Amino acid sequence: MSETLLIAVPSKGRLQENADRFFARAGLAVKRSRGARDYRGVIDGVPGVEVLFLSASEITREIGVGAVHLGITGEDLVREVIPDADKAVALVTPLGFGGANVVVAVPQMWIDVRTMADLDDVAQGFHARHGRRLRVATKYVNLTRAFFAEHAVGDYLIVESLGATEGTPASGAADLIVDITTTGATLAANALKILDDGVILKSEANLVASLKAAWNGRQRRALKSLLDRIAAEERARTIREVRAVVPGDARKIAEGVIGRFGCEAPYGVEKSGPLVLHCPVGAIHPLAEYLREQGAHTVGVTQAEYVFQARNPLYDKVMQRLEG
Numbered sequence: 001m002s003e004t005l006l007i008a009v010p011s012k013g014r015l016q017e018n019a020d021r022f023f024a025r026a027g028l029a030v031k032r033s034r035g036a037r038d039y040r041g042v043i044d045g046v047p048g049v050e051v052l053f054l055s056a057s058e059i060t061r062e063i064g065v066g067a068v069h070l071g072i073t074g075e076d077l078v079r080e081v082i083p084d085a086d087k088a089v090a091l092v093t094p095l096g097f098g099g100a101n102v103v104v105a106v107p108q109m110w111i112d113v114r115t116m117a118d119l120d121d122v123a124q125g126f127h128a129r130h131g132r133r134l135r136v137a138t139k140y141v142n143l144t145r146a147f148f149a150e151h152a153v154g155d156y157l158i159v160e161s162l163g164a165t166e167g168t169p170a171s172g173a174a175d176l177i178v179d180i181t182t183t184g185a186t187l188a189a190n191a192l193k194i195l196d197d198g199v200i201l202k203s204e205a206n207l208v209a210s211l212k213a214a215w216n217g218r219q220r221r222a223l224k225s226l227l228d229r230i231a232a233e234e235r236a237r238t239i240r241e242v243r244a245v246v247p248g249d250a251r252k253i254a255e256g257v258i259g260r261f262g263c264e265a266p267y268g269v270e271k272s273g274p275l276v277l278h279c280p281v282g283a284i285h286p287l288a289e290y291l292r293e294q295g296a297h298t299v300g301v302t303q304a305e306y307v308f309q310a311r312n313p314l315y316d317k318v319m320q321r322l323e324g
């Protein structure tokens with residue numbers, strides 16, 4: 001393999017646009033090389049990185065065998081496609097898009113079937129009544145097998161489906177399905193309902209690192225350089241910078257709000273202030289209220305573009321998994 005770090009990025013489908021936006025947010029300009037090799041690209045200003053444009057399912061396979069170092073793909077695909085995924089990959093960070101649940105859904109007409117236990121009852125009597133086993137249409141064969149085994153449902157047959165899975169109960173090709181859903185519109189249009197305990201996985205797009213790939217020093221440095229920008233953007237997005245001047249000892253107030261609101265004082269606090277805090281987005285309003293109760297005249301809140309920290313939790317996570 002070459003010396004470069006290979007990162008696989010969705011080239012089409014519903015993850016592509018969001019993946020482009022994710023890189024842009026982190027200040028990473030992904031450039032497609034022109035000409036015959038335009039399924040490859042580079043990232044401006046980050047040497048030693050090569051980008052591959054693939055479909056989400058191809059990305060997942062490549063990560064699983066260690067043919068690429070990093071990729072963006074759905075957790076559903078990771079768990080379905082990669083054997084022993086927990087050992088083969090590190091989920092570096094969830095990306096906040098591509099959200100979808102993998103679910104067990106049955107015809108709405110099956111009014112007595114609400115849970116996996118009910119489904120087991122149906123499965124057990126099914127062969128005697130119909131002369132064949134219950135059929136489950138899905139492309140998530142491995143997730144289905146594992147989930148049904150967990151619920152001790154054994155008497156069924158998987159019908160592999162590569163598209164229009166939701167239509168198979170109506171067409172008679174299957175009795176129920178396991179598929180991915182976001183809005184539920186496709187299930188509803190096909191008169192299917194999700195079992196009460198039938199959510200197999202809540203998935204979203206992740207930045208995923210392969211633990212099977214060869215990671216030499218140059219590739220690790222390139223990873224650090226990428227994750228440095230990604231972590232700084234993530235930190236900036238999830239906190240707000242809060243400024244205030246309080247009467248009295250600012251260090252005491254800082255101590256209080258750090259415990260109470262989950263804030264940090266990243267630049268330290270002098271006795272005479274001012275307070276500069278990094279606080280979780282959800283804590284901003286109660287914090288602003290509190291600081292005014294403590295005598296602050298004005299509380300300013302801004303969103304940083306990047307917050308670079310000495311330790312990079314994303315890089316550390318990958319290194320721990322590689323070395324552990």
Ligand SMILES: Nc1ncnc2c1ncn2[C@@H]1O[C@H](COP(=O)(O)OP(=O)(O)OP(=O)(O)O)[C@@H](O)[C@H]1O
Nearest residue numbers: 013014015055056057074077098099100180181182
């Ligand atoms: N409503 C949804 N339906 C399907 N996939 C979704 C949905 N929402 C998010 N996703 C994510 O997108 C992934 C699939 O993306 P997409 O269908 O665009 O590519 P793909 O299935 O890999 O393409 P192909 O099958 O052509 O190789 C899913 O595995 C899932 O992680």
Ligand SMILES: O=P(O)(O)OC[C@H]1O[C@H](OP(=O)(O)OP(=O)(O)O)[C@H](O)[C@@H]1O
Nearest residue numbers: 163164179180181182183184185186187
């Ligand atoms: O719950 P909903 O919001 O209705 O979304 C779910 C549907 O979207 C996906 O199909 P997609 O459009 O990707 O077509 P595909 O089956 O060809 O991948 C998925 O396979 C479901 O059929």
Ligand SMILES: [Mg+2]
Nearest residue numbers: 013014056180
């Ligand atoms: Mg699809």
